[in-house]
Amino acid sequence: MxxxxxxxxxxxxxxxxxxxxxxxxxxxxxxxxxxxxxxxxxxxxxxxxxxxxxxPTTREQAVTILWRYAGSPANSETTDFADAGTISAWAQSAVRWADANGILDGMVINQRFNPKASVKRSEVASMLYQYLIEQK
Structure with a gap:
């Protein structure tokens, strides 16, 4: 979808x-x-x-898909997620980019991104909304 x-x-x-x-x-x-x-x-x-x-699509997959759609922008930011060590290597840049640009607003609870969990439709809608706001 x-x-x-x-x-x-x-x-x-x-x-x-x-x-x-x-x-x-x-x-x-x-x-x-x-x-x-x-x-x-x-x-x-x-x-x-x-x-x-x-x-099903995981949260890290969804973020990576959006990052690729955005042109895979470079980002040297770091994340301070408590579960950052569980983010797959191929998704690290995408998650850092999304976090730095507010795309994960509302998706991080108690400093946990939970990268391997299935992404919910509401989370995808939120990511897309934040991405579109970021583009303006």
Missing amino acids: LAAVLYRMSGSPAITNPPAFTDTVEEAWYMDAVSWAAKNSVISGYGGGTFGVND
Whole structure:
């Protein structure tokens, strides 16, 4: 669903030669968004030809997806999360960027980010809202 939102935020560009994933359905509602996300390196899937279209998304994955959508901006900030050591190495830059730019407002409780938990729709909505405010 996050791929579909970001695809639409990008103007729903036409898709040609969509990448093949073994776990997607060619005519599914998400196919253009999945193809766009993969072609633009916003979401790469898991490798081995799978996208994970029906898999829950973790909080660190959602933040990384938004960070990639934003162009993977460099950030030298640090985070002071009590659970910072549990954030995957591939998500570290994205989480630092999101934290420094207020995108995680309302998602951090007791200095814990809880990176491996499934992200809630309300958290994604909050992240997108904060991101759009940040862009103005």
